[in-house]
Amino acid sequence: QVQLVESGGGSVQAGDSLRLSCATSERTVDSLNMAWFRQGPGKEREFIAVYWSFGSAPIYADSVMGRFAISKNTAKNMIFLHMSSLEPEDTAVYYCAASSHPVGSEASAYEYWGQGTQVTVSS
Numbered sequence: 001q002v003q004l005v006e007s008g009g010g011s012v013q014a015g016d017s018l019r020l021s022c023a024t025s026e027r028t029v030d031s032l033n034m035a036w037f038r039q040g041p042g043k044e045r046e047f048i049a050v051y052w053s054f055g056s057a058p059i060y061a062d063s064v065m066g067r068f069a070i071s072k073n074t075a076k077n078m079i080f081l082h083m084s085s086l087e088p089e090d091t092a093v094y095y096c097a098a099s100s101h102p103v104g105s106e107a108s109a110y111e112y113w114g115q116g117t118q119v120t121v122s123s
Helices: none
Strands: 003-007 010-013 018-025 033-039 046-051 068-073 078-083 092-099 117-122
Touching: 003 092, 018 033, 018 092, 018 117, 033 068, 033 078, 046 068, 046 078
Parallel strands: 010 117
Antiparallel strands: 003 018, 018 078, 033 046, 033 092, 068 078, 092 117
16 A cells, blocks of 8 residues: 655745655655645645656646646655745645556546645735
8 A cells, every 4th residue: 555645835925935745655656657636725626747657757737837846756755846936826735646557637546645735825
């Protein structure tokens, strides 16, 4: 069973940057398709980015393109979400997700989820 643990959330001002981390266990980040999702108040869970295990360039949602970046540290078995130019609309619980199968932007396709970390952006 893969366990995912997110960290790095917090309260920031609009325009600030923040880095979220996700640590994996039992499987390496290179053997899984790793992604970030978020769920804002009263909203459905939204895809942010995916980093596929076969190493192609990450894919991003249009809403975060150019502001967010996903990366991974194989030695530490972690993935990260670098967020910049944060806006109040980015306020949400951010989740790390993983799958050993081919996946895209559908949350239901992911087998493993972290507990989430809250990001609050004030104007």
